[in-house]
Amino acid sequence: MTINRRKLLQVGLATSASALVGVSGFPGILRAAGKRVAVVGGGVGGATAAKYLRIFDPSIEVTLIEPSKEYYTCFMSNEVVGGMKDLNSIKFSYDKLAKRGVKLVHKMATAVDAAGKKVTVDGGETIAFDACIVAPGIALKYDSIAGYSEAASEKIPHAWKAGAQTALLRKQLEAMPDGGVFIIAAPADPFRCPPGPYERASLVANYFKQKKPKSKVLILDAKEEFAKKGLFTAGWKKLYGDMIEWVPASKEGKVKRVDVDKMTVYAGELEGEHKGAVINLIPQQSAGKIALDSGLANDKGWCPVNPSTFESSQQKGVYVIGDACIAAPMPKSGYAANSQAKVCAAAVAAALAGGSPPTPAYTNTCYSLVGPDYGISVAAVYKINEGKLEAVKGAGGLSPADAPDAVRKREVAYAHSWFTNIADDIFG
Numbered sequence: 001m002t003i004n005r006r007k008l009l010q011v012g013l014a015t016s017a018s019a020l021v022g023v024s025g026f027p028g029i030l031r032a033a034g035k036r037v038a039v040v041g042g043g044v045g046g047a048t049a050a051k052y053l054r055i056f057d058p059s060i061e062v063t064l065i066e067p068s069k070e071y072y073t074c075f076m077s078n079e080v081v082g083g084m085k086d087l088n089s090i091k092f093s094y095d096k097l098a099k100r101g102v103k104l105v106h107k108m109a110t111a112v113d114a115a116g117k118k119v120t121v122d123g124g125e126t127i128a129f130d131a132c133i134v135a136p137g138i139a140l141k142y143d144s145i146a147g148y149s150e151a152a153s154e155k156i157p158h159a160w161k162a163g164a165q166t167a168l169l170r171k172q173l174e175a176m177p178d179g180g181v182f183i184i185a186a187p188a189d190p191f192r193c194p195p196g197p198y199e200r201a202s203l204v205a206n207y208f209k210q211k212k213p214k215s216k217v218l219i220l221d222a223k224e225e226f227a228k229k230g231l232f233t234a235g236w237k238k239l240y241g242d243m244i245e246w247v248p249a250s251k252e253g254k255v256k257r258v259d260v261d262k263m264t265v266y267a268g269e270l271e272g273e274h275k276g277a278v279i280n281l282i283p284q285q286s287a288g289k290i291a292l293d294s295g296l297a298n299d300k301g302w303c304p305v306n307p308s309t310f311e312s313s314q315q316k317g318v319y320v321i322g323d324a325c326i327a328a329p330m331p332k333s334g335y336a337a338n339s340q341a342k343v344c345a346a347a348v349a350a351a352l353a354g355g356s357p358p359t360p361a362y363t364n365t366c367y368s369l370v371g372p373d374y375g376i377s378v379a380a381v382y383k384i385n386e387g388k389l390e391a392v393k394g395a396g397g398l399s400p401a402d403a404p405d406a407v408r409k410r411e412v413a414y415a416h417s418w419f420t421n422i423a424d425d426i427f428g
């Protein structure tokens with residue numbers, strides 16, 4: 001399907017405008033004065049929710065609990081890995097949220113008690129709430145690859161949470177001799193950012209093409225298919241020839257084991273041996289640990305929610321947004337987390353004021369860079385139908401397969417402007 005951008009924009013603007021009318025309509029009449037909302041996790045979902053709660057109803061006391069004083073976005077972190085951007089360009093502070101009246105507690109939450117209406121943080125202090133929004137992102141299941149561990153990630157990074165891990169992977173690629181093999185192990189669905197491993201492969205190949213042309217990128221995959229596969233593989237052929245090799249699960253691609261000292265992974269039923277000069281293991285994932293510990297996750301490790309409000313199906317008065325929740329067909333993306341956060345903030349503000357939540361609509365666009373002048377994207381608008389999230393037919397779609405170079409280049413400009421805008425929407 002070809003994107004009809006004008007149509008998508010019209011739908012997006014119409015839905016966000018109607019959402020805002022619905023949202024700003026009720027607080028003028030009903031306010032939740034003195035009510036307290038605790039937000040656990042100051043990433044994309046949590047920071048957006050905290051900010052929008054204060055916008056929708058400034059009488060709500062919002063406390064954002066997040067251990068770090070700065071946040072590194074995962075989006076654009078592949079450009080840092082590929083040497084196109086500096087780590088500082090993806091770093092954001094909470095100063096502007098504080099100016100909006102969000103109270104910051106830079107500690108780790110250790111328990112969310114829905115019945116007792118309180119969050120406990122490191123050191124034992126508790127924060128009382130009338131409603132709680134939990135947005136802890138993902139936990140990495142290191143044990144999904146035998147021999148891998150958090151300690152091993154200091155030598156073989158995952159770089160699936162941005163910051164120190166991103167810098168480590170970049171440093172290793174810079175130190176790698178020409179002629180080496182860079183191995184990426186991609187996980188099975190569901191996981192954070194479905195096109196992410198393939199964008200990373202692309203931007204590392206771009207770096208190799210310029211600086212280490214005898215090197216190779218080997219993607220060992222636990223799946224048969226991946227997001228935007230046709231667009232990625234066409235772009236790889238055009239830009240990098242045979243520099244990138246992708247091995248699906250059916251061709252022995254699933255990494256089962258790693259020997260960290262030997263810098264070797266073992267994949268498939270036959271445990272085929274692959275030695276890497278640099279290895280990037282992306283393990284299977286679940287909702288962040290606090291969600292598991294607080295009874296918010298199901299037996300698969302993800303959090304079921306009511307898709308109209310993002311209230312947990314398992315703990316009343318607690319809401320889960322972002323990568324941690326089950327929101328398929330929305331992907332686990334930053335744009336999705338940002339979109340869910342606004343709907344959830346509106347629903348929480350309404351509930352605390354004794355009103356009803358506005359009718360939600362959600363958007364998502366995922367840009368991926370195949371090269372510095374070669375961007376591709378997938379976009380969708382979502383609505384609720386009979387209590388379930390579904391993609392609106394005819395809204396969004398994939399970049400055209402036969403797009404001219406100028407369109408690919410324009411998608412890179414769109415990707416960069418999306419980054420500037422969403423970062424400001426979250427932290428500004």
Ligand code: FAD
Nearest residue numbers: 041043044045074075109136137193322323332333334335
């Ligand atoms: P996060 O942003 O990870 O935030 C979770 C926060 O919770 C963290 O700050 C963490 O410190 C905090 N936390 C965890 N546990 C606790 C606790 N117990 N107490 C207090 N705080 C806690 N998405 C896009 O839309 N577009 C892209 O182009 C894109 N590119 C990506 C590229 C890569 C390489 C990767 C890995 C991801 C990419 N994503 C992209 C996905 C996007 O980054 C995630 O979907 C998004 O960050 C999810 O937001 P979140 O709020 O659920 O989690």
